[in-house]
Amino acid sequence: xxxxxxxxxxxxxxxxxxxxxxxxxxxxxxxxxxxxxxxxxxxxxxxxxxxxxxxxxxxxxxxxxxxxxxxxxxxxxxxxxxxxxxxxxxxxxxxxxxxxxxxxxxxxxxxxxxxxxxxxxxxxxxxxxxxxxxxxxxxxxxxxxxxxxxxxxxxxxxxxxxxxxxxxxxxxxxxxxxxxxxxxxxxxxxxxxxxxxxxxxxxxxxxxxxxxxxxxxxxxxxxxxxxxxxxxxxxxxxxxxxxxxxxxxxxxxxxxxxxxxxxxxxxxxxxxxxxxxxxxxxxxxxxxxxxxxxxxxxxxxxxxxxxxxxxxxxxxxxxxxxxxxxxxxxxxxxxxxxxxxxxxxxxxxxxxxxxxxxxxxxxxxxxxx
Amino acid sequence: xxxxxxxxxxxxxxxxxxxxxxxxxxxxxxxxxxxxxxxxxxxxxxxxxxxxxxxxxxxxxxxxxxxxxxxxxxxxxxxxxxxxxxxxxxxxxxxxxxxxxxxxxxxxxxxxxxxxxxxxxxxxxxxxxxxxxxxxxxxxxxxxxxxxxxxxxxxxxxxxxxxxxxxxxxxxxxxxxxxxxxxxxxxxxxxxxxxxxxxxxx
Numbered sequence: 285x286x287x288x289x290x291x292x293x294x295x296x297x298x299x300x301x302x303x304x305x306x307x308x309x310x311x312x313x314x315x316x317x318x319x320x321x322x323x324x325x326x327x328x329x330x331x332x333x334x335x336x337x338x339x340x341x342x343x344x345x346x347x348x349x350x351x352x353x354x355x356x357x358x359x360x361x362x363x364x365x366x367x368x369x370x371x372x373x374x375x376x377x378x379x380x381x382x383x384x385x386x387x388x389x390x391x392x393x394x395x396x397x398x399x400x401x402x403x404x405x406x407x408x409x410x411x412x413x414x415x416x417x418x419x420x421x422x423x424x425x426x427x428x429x430x431x432x433x434x435x436x437x438x439x440x441x442x443x444x445x446x447x448x449x450x451x452x453x454x455x456x457x458x459x460x461x462x463x464x465x466x467x468x469x470x471x472x473x474x475x476x477x478x479x480x481x482x483x484x485x486x487x488x489x490x491x492x493x494x495x496x497x498x499x500x501x502x503x504x505x506x507x508x509x510x511x512x513x514x515x516x517x518x519x520x521x522x523x524x525x526x527x528x529x530x531x532x533x534x535x536x537x538x539x540x541x542x543x544x545x546x547x548x549x550x551x552x553x554x555x556x557x558x559x560x561x562x563x564x565x566x567x568x569x570x571x572x573x574x575x576x577x578x579x580x581x582x583x584x585x586x587x588x589x590x591x592x593x594x595x596x597x598x599x600x601x602x603x604x605x606x607x608x609x610x611x612x613x614x615x616x617x618x619x620x621x622x623x624x625x626x627x628x629x630x631x632x633x634x635x636x637x638x639x640x641x642x643x644x645x646x647x648x649x650x651x652x653x
Numbered sequence: 654x655x656x657x658x659x660x661x662x663x664x665x666x667x668x669x670x671x672x673x674x675x676x677x678x679x680x681x682x683x684x685x686x687x688x689x690x691x692x693x694x695x696x697x698x699x700x701x702x703x704x705x706x707x708x709x710x711x712x713x714x715x716x717x718x719x720x721x722x723x724x725x726x727x728x729x730x731x732x733x734x735x736x737x738x739x740x741x742x743x744x745x746x747x748x749x750x751x752x753x754x755x756x757x758x759x760x761x762x763x764x765x766x767x768x769x770x771x772x773x774x775x776x777x778x779x780x781x782x783x784x785x786x787x788x789x790x791x792x793x794x795x796x797x798x799x800x801x802x803x804x805x806x807x808x809x810x811x812x813x814x815x816x817x818x819x820x821x822x823x824x825x826x827x828x829x830x831x832x833x834x835x836x837x838x839x840x841x842x843x844x845x846x847x848x849x850x851x852x853x854x855x
Contacts, residue, residue, distance in 0.1 A: 300655050375685070406784045410708035417716030421688070424720070428681065428727045436727075443724050447717060454712075467786055613829065 310402050314391055321590075322554055323353035328594075329554075329601045336605035363543040368430060371540065375429035380545040383422030383552035390415040390559050395470045397572045397585030408469040409457055412563060416453075416518065419556060420446040423520070423527060426549070427537035438536025441612065442520060442527035448619040449517040455627035456511045459503065460484060460567045462634040473571030480575035484508070485568040496645035500637050503630050508568045510623055512599070515560035517619065519553065521600060523607040524615055531609075561596035565589065569596075660700055667693035680726045688719045705785040 327342060327349060334341030342349035367373060393408040395401040405411050420443055427439020461467060463484065464475045476483045481490035485508040488501025517524040528536035538549055565571055569592060572585035579585045610618070670689040677683045691714045698707035793801055846854055 298654065304655060372679075372681075375681070405704065407704050407708050407786060410705070410712065410786075414708050414711035414716060417712055420716075420720055421723075424723060424727070425685070440724065440728075443720055447720055450716065467784070613831075617831065 307402065314402065315388060318391065318555065322551065325558065325597055326353045326554060328597065332598065332601035333605045360547040361544055365543045365545060368432065368540050370431040372429040372431065375425050377545065379422050379426035379429060380541065380548035382425065383419065384548040386415055386418050386422065387552040387555035393469060394562050395473060395571065396589050397582040398580050400582050400586060401470065404470055407467045409461065409467050409472065413454060413457060417450050422552065423537050426541065430540040432540060434533045435537045435539045438527045438533045442537065445524065445526060445615060446518055448616060449514045452510065452619060452623035452627045453514045453518060455631055456507045456514065459507050459630050459634045462638050463500065469566055473566055473573065476570040477573050477578040479577050483568065483570040493645055496641050499633060499641060503633050504568065507630055510627060511564060511567065514623060515564065516603060517615065519556045519560055521557060522604040523609050525609065526612055526615060529609060557600055558593060558597065561593045561600065564596055565592050656700060663693045663696040667697065684719065684723050684726050688715055691715045691719065703785060705789055
């Protein structure tokens, strides 16, 4: 409210309605931003893929093919929606909607910059974890409702795969939580504000706090790599795209989908990938803070956050282009026999660091001054 | 105002979807309604200010347990006619369970309300700087540590039991030997042959 004497609002609204309208505006803004960014990220993904294979990629629609995603959008929307005769209609339509909506819902707690966040939840990271664990429903429902063999197999595969990798993602998140001591995403970013060597991923190279940096640095670097790989598996991205492996299952759970429902599935999938980039960013790579130090200006912070997401998306695109697909038993072995024990040990190591090493190092620093 | 609208919407959805769990003809729909019930219950927790519990409910029940329910139910080949037949014979025992649950609910409600209808069991006043997660952690790992660990052990035993019951080593079945697969060297697997034009490898 503007506190001027001659200010008369057009309509007198209760305070909480005003709040609701403001939040709705913010949500709309972020949704539009995400969708427009996504259009160019999709093009970027295809361009990177093409460059690795010495092709040009989409280059016809618009300059450098910049409008390709928009052309694809119109093509998807204007096609006819085909619903298979034996399909369970309600669930069949509901599945892509769930994927689509859940992909947007997670962004409610992502802090884009200093104080730029729709809802600064105290349990923000748990909320993200909870919503990303729901992502499996869209796929499994779509696979079942199609009433056909390949989609069903794809749905079952993805259910097992996503549940398995969630476990190790959970433990990796716990290591970060132990280090920071908070479930709030803004607090996690704020704990990494003092330049690149205080980012969780690069604590190993922060020799100012030697020897305390060794344990935390090695653990966090390993956790970053494991989180990235688990994120690939969690979002069904190559090399772990077994739910839709085209050489075995045609297109897995998406076989029977066409037109707009297919588009919703695809937007949801890519949005989840971008969300995982944002999570890596917040948990390990300093969020909106610059490598040279803290950034408190929201506009600059937002720009840095945005650029970091694009850099990480580039990594996702490169992995898709250069790594061959895993076999299903290899995928399960990696998840349960390598990632799960390693992340459990990491939780114990971080617990040891937080209880014994960090307080001792803090007193040593205080004594030196 | 907004909070009460949210409460009535969530409560109504929770009750309706809980009823739909038992009313739905298709077991898969039942499980989906069950998931909706869990989800709205989590929303009610958030309204109560117990956001940590709400998130745990979603992570554990919706994200993991219900996925496995759905997984199993989808793979069942259910005969709906057969499913309907047993209804009358299971009716008495079902009614008994329902009556017991209703009685328990009444007991809880009467414990929470005093005679004049005012709620009496008010949560102990919290210091405002202690978050939800922290408060639960303090209680869980100090006062109730033993019970907590025992609950974990019970779950562990149940898990081992399920594995022991289903694990059979059948003789004469070809099984995957992962160690042999991983330990294979290139020299054992690939051999280069110089094939002459017009001839195959004999």
